[in-house]
Amino acid sequence: MSTLKEAIAQGKPMRELTMAQAVREALAEEMRRDPTVFVMGEDVAEAGTPFKVLLGLVDEFGTSRVIDTPISEPGFAAIGVGAAMTGMRPVIDIMFGDFLTLTMDQMVNQAAKARYMSGGKFSVPIVFRTTMGATRRSAAQHSQSLHVWPSHVPGLKVVMPCTPYDAKGLLKTAIRDNNPVVYFEDKMNFTTKGMVPDEEYTIPFGVADIKRAGTDITLVATSSMVYVALGAADKLKELGISAEVIDPRTTFPLDKQTMIDSAKKTSRAIVIDEGYERYGVTAELASIIADGAFYYLDAPVKRMGAMDVPIPFSPALEDLTVPTAETVFQMAKMLCGRA
Amino acid sequence: MAADVNPLPVTESHQTNGDSPVDPEEWLHMYRQMFRIRAFEEEVNGLYTRAQMPGLAHLYIGEEAVAVGVCEALTKQDYITSTHRGHGHCLAKGAEPDRMFAELLGREAGYCRGKGGSMHIADQDGGNLGANAIVGAGTGIATGAAFSAKWRNSGQVAVTFFGEGALGQGLVYEVMNMASLWKLPVVYVCENNLYNEYTHYSQTTAGELRGRPAAFGIPVEEVNGQDVREVHTTARRLIEHARSGKGPAFLICNTYRYHGHHVGDINRAYYRSKEEEQMWSTQRDPLKMLASWLTDQHLADAGIFEQIETDARAEMKAAVDFAVKAPYPNASEVTDHVYA
Numbered sequence: 001m002s003t004l005k006e007a008i009a010q011g012k013p014m015r016e017l018t019m020a021q022a023v024r025e026a027l028a029e030e031m032r033r034d035p036t037v038f039v040m041g042e043d044v045a046e047a048g049t050p051f052k053v054l055l056g057l058v059d060e061f062g063t064s065r066v067i068d069t070p071i072s073e074p075g076f077a078a079i080g081v082g083a084a085m086t087g088m089r090p091v092i093d094i095m096f097g098d099f100l101t102l103t104m105d106q107m108v109n110q111a112a113k114a115r116y117m118s119g120g121k122f123s124v125p126i127v128f129r130t131t132m133g134a135t136r137r138s139a140a141q142h143s144q145s146l147h148v149w150p151s152h153v154p155g156l157k158v159v160m161p162c163t164p165y166d167a168k169g170l171l172k173t174a175i176r177d178n179n180p181v182v183y184f185e186d187k188m189n190f191t192t193k194g195m196v197p198d199e200e201y202t203i204p205f206g207v208a209d210i211k212r213a214g215t216d217i218t219l220v221a222t223s224s225m226v227y228v229a230l231g232a233a234d235k236l237k238e239l240g241i242s243a244e245v246i247d248p249r250t251t252f253p254l255d256k257q258t259m260i261d262s263a264k265k266t267s268r269a270i271v272i273d274e275g276y277e278r279y280g281v282t283a284e285l286a287s288i289i290a291d292g293a294f295y296y297l298d299a300p301v302k303r304m305g306a307m308d309v310p311i312p313f314s315p316a317l318e319d320l321t322v323p324t325a326e327t328v329f330q331m332a333k334m335l336c337g338r339a
Numbered sequence: 340m341a342a343d344v345n346p347l348p349v350t351e352s353h354q355t356n357g358d359s360p361v362d363p364e365e366w367l368h369m370y371r372q373m374f375r376i377r378a379f380e381e382e383v384n385g386l387y388t389r390a391q392m393p394g395l396a397h398l399y400i401g402e403e404a405v406a407v408g409v410c411e412a413l414t415k416q417d418y419i420t421s422t423h424r425g426h427g428h429c430l431a432k433g434a435e436p437d438r439m440f441a442e443l444l445g446r447e448a449g450y451c452r453g454k455g456g457s458m459h460i461a462d463q464d465g466g467n468l469g470a471n472a473i474v475g476a477g478t479g480i481a482t483g484a485a486f487s488a489k490w491r492n493s494g495q496v497a498v499t500f501f502g503e504g505a506l507g508q509g510l511v512y513e514v515m516n517m518a519s520l521w522k523l524p525v526v527y528v529c530e531n532n533l534y535n536e537y538t539h540y541s542q543t544t545a546g547e548l549r550g551r552p553a554a555f556g557i558p559v560e561e562v563n564g565q566d567v568r569e570v571h572t573t574a575r576r577l578i579e580h581a582r583s584g585k586g587p588a589f590l591i592c593n594t595y596r597y598h599g600h601h602v603g604d605i606n607r608a609y610y611r612s613k614e615e616e617q618m619w620s621t622q623r624d625p626l627k628m629l630a631s632w633l634t635d636q637h638l639a640d641a642g643i644f645e646q647i648e649t650d651a652r653a654e655m656k657a658a659v660d661f662a663v664k665a666p667y668p669n670a671s672e673v674t675d676h677v678y679a
């Protein structure tokens with residue numbers, strides 16, 4: 001049951017949840033299951049975070065497990081690392097992905113390396129939950145998608161779900177994982193609705209989900225860019241072009257094979273990701289596809305990321321910086337020789 | 340329950356009385372521990388200068404009373420975090436010199452299978468959560484370990500050793516604030532050896548050093564870090580304070596490193612004088628100070644000190660011998676332990 005499609009095929013009873021509800025449910029289930037799991041961050045308890053994702057969690061688990069901290073990202077991230085090394089499973093809430101700048105030492109030099117540097121003695125079972133995604137009119141310091149940073153660092157795992165189903169199953173896996181995991185939620189998807197099974201389930205890392213099957217072009221898209229790609233696929237269909245949309249769901253571990261197989265089948269691929277295009281996730285994924293499907297490709301693998309500019313405030317400008325269904329559609333049309 | 344990683348230590352009775360008098364035998368034991376650290380570090384110096392040791396080595400010689408005085412007040416289950424100058428803390432917390440040397444030489448028999456080296460040596464079984472080469476970072480991990488100890492009600496205390504240079508790191512203040520708010524059982528041990536690398540701390544530290552923890556309502560004590568008796572009796576009190584649920588404490592130990600910042604720091608005249616170095620090593624040496632007190636009290640004589648010296652040197656020679664002969668890790672290890 002690693003994808004929603006499988007769960008539906010198995011006839012699992014389901015209900016509709018928002019992504020925020022799915023995240024909350026995953027946390028509550030894991031906290032019930034394992035008393036060493038706790039949540040720590042700014043305004044996580046009674047406020048339930050500024051996005052209200054954790055609303056109600058404190059009522060069940062109390063302030064000793066849903067812990068409000070001072071505004072000290074490096075400090076509470078570090079406390080999380082120390083607690084994880086000594087028997088706990090912290091879920092550290094970093095309100096905005098942009099604040100990863102402040103926690104980088106804890107993630108990169110401490111959490112990611114403690115196991116290796118100790119020759120396998122320590123593990124650091126910690127989850128850093130944070131956000132990504134532009135177009136919320138939040139300007140340059142609250143809009144970035146910096147998931148490529150932890151993706152670059154050996155020792156870390158990186159998750160970026162875009163549906164309630166994926167968000168819940170992957171968060172539960174992240175909490176049970178014995179490694180540090182950075183878990184990104186797109187702010188624009190908190191209210192996105194989708195079906196979630198009534199029964200408990202987890203989703204393994206490193207398994208891509210084919211969000212839409214197709215034959216003429218592969219659109220590999222991450223996080224909210226999956227919706228952009230699906231929008232483009234709808235438009236392409238009107239032209240008789242069948243697009244396959246692949247969501248890797250985790251940038252590490254990464255399901256390379258599903259992307260490569262799809263590109264071999266369609267012979268064309270575009271990689272779409274909301275991080276800066278320069279040296280970004282798109283570069284890594286495109287090179288994997290170019291390498292793995294080289295003899296089957298009819299066109300160069302194209303990359304579409306955020307423009308290499310600080311995210312501007314003005315809506316007129318901000319909307320230009322990220323891929324849209326229209327820009328992906330145009331690119332796909334061109335690759336298919338239909339421009 | 341989650342898979343069993345980082346197994347939780349079994350809780351023992353931790354009821355030590357911070358005010359009970361120290362048995363004379365224990366002072367002699369501390370002399371032996373300090374001497375072992377010195378002998379260990381002298382071997383490191385030798386290995387390094389003979390080009391047998393790769394990387395960097397920051398010697399603890401001169402500061403032995405701090406690690407020993409504090410660690411002798413801890414149980415095996417208690418946690419410490421250590422620094423780039425961490426060999427002394429590691430030994431004082433109970434690690435074996437043979438596996439330590441093996442680590443310093445990058446051998447598989449080392450505490451971290453040769454993957455950590457001098458600056459990352461850790462001993463999970465002995466409660467040493469690791470040396471850290473990011474100045475100040477150990478304060479965060481120890482505060483987290485204290486958070487975990489309190490949450491698990493395990494009775495453990497966490498001690499974090501750091502140089503006065505770490506007072507330049509914001510992290511230290513963030514975690515002290517939370518430790519005080521949440522009454523975490525952590526003791527911050529500041530080893531003030533006067534220099535942040537090659538810069539006197541007065542050039543980097545505004546105001547009163549002790550005012551910093553005081554601002555968070557954390558009790559502060561300042562001791563002569565060369566006098567192991569003073570370090571130990573004060574540390575016992577502060578550790579007991581933390582263990583009994585009263586919250587964190589801060590211990591300033593005024594001390595001195597006799598050697599360079601690292602072994603290669605030979606010409607030091609531009610930042611400190613030979614006279615200053617000599618004054619500390621002749622008049623404030625922790626081994627000499629304790630030896631003369633033990634002698635005055637008729638608790639030991641020259642014969643005992645000689646025996647301790649002979650034993651420690653033989654132990655360290657054998658440990659080096661073990662490490663030099665120990666095999667390097669297999670090439671296949673390079674990709675092991677990246678992920679659990």
Ligand SMILES: Cc1ncc(C[n+]2csc(CCOP(=O)(O)OP(=O)(O)O)c2C)c(N)n1
Binds near residue numbers: 473474503505535
């Ligand atoms: C965050 C960080 N900045 C700089 C360094 C480089 N560095 C290594 S040791 C050191 C001086 C540390 O001084 P102190 O904390 O007083 O410890 P001591 O070496 O005196 O024991 C510096 C600046 C580092 N390792 N980490």
